Amino acid sequence: MAANIAGKKSGLTWAVHITVALLVLLWLFPTVGLFVSSFRTADQISSSGWWAALMPSEQNEVYRTGDPDDDRVADGDMFVVTGNIFEDAPREIRAWGVSSKAVAAYQPGETADMKDGESLSLQADGSYVWRGNDKQLSGRGQRVFITATVPPEFTADNYRTILFSGTGQDNMAKAFFNTLTVTIPATIIPIVVAAFAAYALAWMEFPGRALLIAAVVGFLVVPLQLALIPLLRLHLAIGIGKGYMGVWLAHTAFGMPLAVYLLRNYMVGLPRDIIENAKVDGATDFQIFTRIILPLSFPALASFAIFQFLWTWNDLLVAKVFLIDATGSTTVMTNQIVELLGTRGGNWEILATAAFVSIAVPLAVFFAMQRYLVRGLLAGSVK
Amino acid sequence: MLTDNPALLGLVTITLGVGVCLGYFYFSNLVLDTFIFPAKGPKAGRNINRANMIRPWLFLFPALFALALYLAYPVFETLRLSLTDRDQGGAFVGLANYRQMMNEAKFWEAVRNNMLWLIVVPAVSTAFGLLVAQLTDRIRWGNLAKSLIFMPMAISFVGASVIFKLIYDTRPEEQNQIGVLNAVWLKFDGGTGSVVFLQILPSVLLLGFAAVTAYVVWTFVRDLAAGERNRKLWLIPLQLLAVAGGLWLIWMSVGSAAGVWLTDLPYGKAQTWLTLPFYNNFFLMVVLVWIQTGFAMVILSAALRGIPEETVEAAIVDGANPFQVFFKIKVPQIIGTIIVVWTTITLTVLKIFDIVFAMTNGQWETQVLANYMYDKLFRANDWGIGSASAIIIMFLVTPILVWNVYNARKEMR
Numbered sequence: 001m002a003a004n005i006a007g008k009k010s011g012l013t014w015a016v017h018i019t020v021a022l023l024v025l026l027w028l029f030p031t032v033g034l035f036v037s038s039f040r041t042a043d044q045i046s047s048s049g050w051w052a053a054l055m056p057s058e059q060n061e062v063y064r065t066g067d068p069d070d071d072r073v074a075d076g077d078m079f080v081v082t083g084n085i086f087e088d089a090p091r092e093i094r095a096w097g098v099s100s101k102a103v104a105a106y107q108p109g110e111t112a113d114m115k116d117g118e119s120l121s122l123q124a125d126g127s128y129v130w131r132g133n134d135k136q137l138s139g140r141g142q143r144v145f146i147t148a149t150v151p152p153e154f155t156a157d158n159y160r161t162i163l164f165s166g167t168g169q170d171n172m173a174k175a176f177f178n179t180l181t182v183t184i185p186a187t188i189i190p191i192v193v194a195a196f197a198a199y200a201l202a203w204m205e206f207p208g209r210a211l212l213i214a215a216v217v218g219f220l221v222v223p224l225q226l227a228l229i230p231l232l233r234l235h236l237a238i239g240i241g242k243g244y245m246g247v248w249l250a251h252t253a254f255g256m257p258l259a260v261y262l263l264r265n266y267m268v269g270l271p272r273d274i275i276e277n278a279k280v281d282g283a284t285d286f287q288i289f290t291r292i293i294l295p296l297s298f299p300a301l302a303s304f305a306i307f308q309f310l311w312t313w314n315d316l317l318v319a320k321v322f323l324i325d326a327t328g329s330t331t332v333m334t335n336q337i338v339e340l341l342g343t344r345g346g347n348w349e350i351l352a353t354a355a356f357v358s359i360a361v362p363l364a365v366f367f368a369m370q371r372y373l374v375r376g377l378l379a380g381s382v383k
Numbered sequence: 384m385l386t387d388n389p390a391l392l393g394l395v396t397i398t399l400g401v402g403v404c405l406g407y408f409y410f411s412n413l414v415l416d417t418f419i420f421p422a423k424g425p426k427a428g429r430n431i432n433r434a435n436m437i438r439p440w441l442f443l444f445p446a447l448f449a450l451a452l453y454l455a456y457p458v459f460e461t462l463r464l465s466l467t468d469r470d471q472g473g474a475f476v477g478l479a480n481y482r483q484m485m486n487e488a489k490f491w492e493a494v495r496n497n498m499l500w501l502i503v504v505p506a507v508s509t510a511f512g513l514l515v516a517q518l519t520d521r522i523r524w525g526n527l528a529k530s531l532i533f534m535p536m537a538i539s540f541v542g543a544s545v546i547f548k549l550i551y552d553t554r555p556e557e558q559n560q561i562g563v564l565n566a567v568w569l570k571f572d573g574g575t576g577s578v579v580f581l582q583i584l585p586s587v588l589l590l591g592f593a594a595v596t597a598y599v600v601w602t603f604v605r606d607l608a609a610g611e612r613n614r615k616l617w618l619i620p621l622q623l624l625a626v627a628g629g630l631w632l633i634w635m636s637v638g639s640a641a642g643v644w645l646t647d648l649p650y651g652k653a654q655t656w657l658t659l660p661f662y663n664n665f666f667l668m669v670v671l672v673w674i675q676t677g678f679a680m681v682i683l684s685a686a687l688r689g690i691p692e693e694t695v696e697a698a699i700v701d702g703a704n705p706f707q708v709f710f711k712i713k714v715p716q717i718i719g720t721i722i723v724v725w726t727t728i729t730l731t732v733l734k735i736f737d738i739v740f741a742m743t744n745g746q747w748e749t750q751v752l753a754n755y756m757y758d759k760l761f762r763a764n765d766w767g768i769g770s771a772s773a774i775i776i777m778f779l780v781t782p783i784l785v786w787n788v789y790n791a792r793k794e795m796r
Contacts, residue, residue, distance in 0.1 A: 012705060020518050020528050023511075027532045030546045030673065033563065037549060046554075049561045189400040196408055197446030206439040210795055212447075217791040219454050221784045223734045225753055225773045227453060229766055230460035234452075248396060253453030256446055285438055286412045314539030316737045317757070334541040338741045341545065348549060348561070355545035359538045366537035370530060377678065378685050 037352040039154040045348045058094065059150050060103060064141035065120075065130050072137050078117075079137040086126040091148035093124050103145035120144070158353035169343065172354050174329075175336045179313060179358075181244060182323065182332060186251035186312045187305055193252065194259030195301070199289050201260065202267035203275060213264070219257035227254070228321050235322065243330065247323040254318065255308045262307075265379055266300035267293060303376025306369050310362050333358040404445065411441045458777065465770035480767040490772070492748055493755040496664050497779075500735060500751065502632075503665070505728040507672050509721060512679025516687055517709060519680075529684065533677035540674070540737030547670045548742060551656040565653045573650045582643050589640040593633045600629035660748045667749060670738050675731065679724045686720035687713060726783050733779055752776050 036050040048057060063085040072079040095104035098112050098120060106112050108124035118132035120142060130142055162172050200206075201213055227250075235246045270293065278288050294301075312318075316334040323330050331339075337354050344350050366373065415437060420430035468476045484490050515532055519525035535543065552562030560566045571577040603626050607619070657663050690713055698712045714721070736753035743749045745758065752772055760769035 016518050017522060020515070020522065020525075023515060023518075024528045024531050027535065027673065027676075029563075030543075030550060031534070031538070033549055034546045045561060046558070048559050049563065049566050050549075051563070185396045185400060188397055189404065192401055192404040193445045193449065196404075196442045200439040200442035204435075204439040204442070206436065209439075210792070212443070213795065214788050214792050216450070218784050218788050219450055221730050221780055221787060222454050222458065223730075223753075223773070223776050223780055225734060225736075225756055225776050226461045227457040228773070229464055229760060229770055230457040231453060244396070248400075249449075250453065253449040256449050257454070260446055284412065284416070285442075286409060289442075310537055314541070316539070316541055316740070321761075334539055334737070337541050337545060341548070341741055348552075351545055352549065355542045359542040362537040362539070363534070366534065367530075370533070373536075374533075374681050374685075377681055 034352050034356055037348055038158055038356045039156065040349065041155055041157070042347065042349045044153070045352075046346075053152055053154075056149050056151050058147055059091075060145065060147055061091075063126075063144045063146065065128060065144060067141050068130075068137040068139065075131070078131055078133055081128075081130040081137060081141075083128065084126045085122075085128060085144055085146070090126060091146070091150060093122065093126060094147045094149055096122050096144060096146045098142065098144060100143075100145060104147050122146075158349045159357070162350070162353045162357055169336065169340060170350055170354075172333060172336060172357055175331050175333045176357065178330055179332045179334075182247055182251070182319065183309060183312045185248050186255070187308045189248065190252045190255045190259050190308060191301055191305060194256055194263055194304070195294060195297070196289065197260050198263035198267055199285075199293055201264045202270075203288075203293075204285065216257050216260050216264075220261060222257075224254050224318070228317075232321055242323060242325040244323065247319060250318050250322045251308075251312050251315075255304075255311070258307065259304050262304050262376060262379055263297060263300050266297055270296055299372060299375060300379065302369065302372040303379065306365060306373045307376055309365060313362055407445065408442065412438065415441065461770045461773050461777075464766055465774050467767060469764075469766045476767070480771040484768050484771050489745075489750055490755060493745075493750040493752045493772075494775075496748075496750060497733070497752050499664055500668060500671075500732045501729060504668050504671050504675065504732045505725045507668075508675040508728050509679045509683075509725050511672065511676040512681075512724065513683050513714075513721070515676065515680045516684035517713070520684065520687055529677075529680060533681055535674045536677045538674065540670070540735075541741050543670050543674055544738055544741035547666075547673075548657075551666060553653050553655045556653060560653055562656075564656060568654060569651065571648075571650055573648075577648075577650065581648060585643050586640040589636045589643075593636040593640070596629050596632050596636070600626050600633070603629070657743055657749075658747045663743065663747055663749050667738055667742055670742075671732065671735060675728050679728065682724050683717065683720060686717040690716050726786070730780065730783060733776060752779075 033050050036053055037045055040050065040053055044053065065085060066081050066083045068079070068081055071081045071083065073081070093108045095107060097103045097105040098114060099105070106122070108122060111119050111121035113119050114132075114136075116133075116136070118136040120128060120130045122128045122144065126146075128144070130137065161170055163176075164171075164173065201209060201216075231250065235241060235249075240246045240249070274292060274296075275288055278292055283291070314334065316332075316338065319332045319335055323332065324335055333354075337351070337358060340347075340351055340354055415434050420434040420437075421427075465480055466475055466477060467473045468479065515529070519528050522528075538546070549561075550563050551565075552560075553565055554560050554562075560569060571581060603622050607622055607626075656666050694712055694716070695708055698708050703711065734753055735751055736757060739745055739749055739751050739754045740757065745751070745754045750758075752775060756769050756772040756776070759765045759772060763769075
């Protein structure tokens, strides 16, 4: 900042650090919410906000002591039942009570005196001593209301349901593979086709070249909404119908303007000497392209590949129009999530997990290849 | 069957697709060089020249074919379909579809909402992107911060819709609110905090926005009034348009600032945010702003780095404060990039479909053009009106298309 040049650290520098930190938190907050929610059970999600899940929480719970008919032990003329109210998951008891009207009447370690000499004492770890006469210690166990501090609890069950054990709509495994099936050919094929065209537009002389480049720039912004009806009709007419072939063709063509534009801009910047030397040495255009241009253009190819991958993976509209037929067996993840939003709108454990499964792959690609993505963006829009 | 196993089908397609492409390029070149115009014999020189005239088209053909069939043809076919009626066997009906569409309230709702999106989303995304780009420019962990703010770019609109639906979630009164927005909202009770955050702060922001807009309008008016001799004539209508738009924006923001004080806010009641007419549009826009800010930031950040250091240093030596350096030295130098970012986001906004489709499906007055079109196309099965609304989207995109092509051609010279 300016202050650094002047040689002093001003309060402004701190303001900058704090503002950036707040903005980053604000931007992360939504995604973190989804991520945390996907590791909580349905009960946890609907009883408290996900931000509460990160800290120990206070919960009110009801337990019962052991069955007096089985567990009571004679102690003089009284009977005693001892044990621990927590069978498997221990909790830290903050307060407790024996009546639903006063659930936090006693501190741990205190003894509750009920009528006619019956008493119950409870320790913080849940162990209790219940004392009373023959009549009092019969029937069912005494109810104990506790207020406990629960440590943060997370589960991977949701992912098990979504990926493996779920049935019907809840299982995303098939949609996951369908999405992959759409994405990979739709990413690779346009690269090959566009690379040749980009080479011609960058390094070959022919009449109409400038016009074609201008046309490609124009096609960059044509909304694909226009293509839906005519192409669906075309696909139905020539027998492709709705299916993978149709969606591959559509994605290939819709990605073509950006591919040609990005690759051509990159190839034009390659050193002229290399290409001319190769020509002098008798290399054909095909050889120059495959031996020199393609390897040198790797950064641009990678940039476009990431764009196209993200776009096809995240796409909903093209898949809905060209791929998914009435049987729904070729559904992709985005479509399945939209359907889940309609039918399971309140089941956040399912929704959050499904959404996270679908965004995990692009996020991984994003963080692994961010450099190329940024480079592509810069080449695509800044001149 | 091959088609029973999509993974295998995919693999075969990749191999076949790539193989056919490479094979096509290789053999077409081979055929051209050895059979049609062989580079030997008495006509060798002429043949080489001829072959070199044809070769570019061999390289271009598959890409051109895809562009022509999947992008050029549909533009004209959609235009034709918008003038026909499916129920009458595709008979030509003139502008009947457009007329019918104009008579639908839902269409005008979509147009109004699209306009709102067009004003708010590019402006807010670009502003946030510029802010983050400038703030992270010189701090040590700037790259990490940028990377995290850029991250939503990788998330699908559908995924983002789920994320934000959780934020806007509403539970019945007696339950704990699990949506952040309602949980925060219930903290406001009409006391001092509420007045500061819900009335004073928004008014200050709105009035600040109005002031900035007024400043911009003033510079335009000053330009117009100066009446330089060699000014391009065609710029005048554009400038007048910008002035009119600016005045409208000022009027709207001042009006909203007043509205903040005149409305009684329903404190203490959980709101179903996505069903509040008019305001729910903004809750949907937040999703897109969240995604697009990273894009704006990346590009503007690169542009800021490209500014010559001397200009900034000279300004500091002359005693400019950081704000003056930013607004008077840096912003004017990257204004071209700002426009590019703005138009790119505008294009995304014009085509926005997934967010509305997944979050409200156009209910509660949140319809937008692309979703309206989808509705007509695949629910009402009306190709005529569906095409007509697609043409409206194309019509809105056209100025940007012309501008981009114009710029690209200017650069080539």
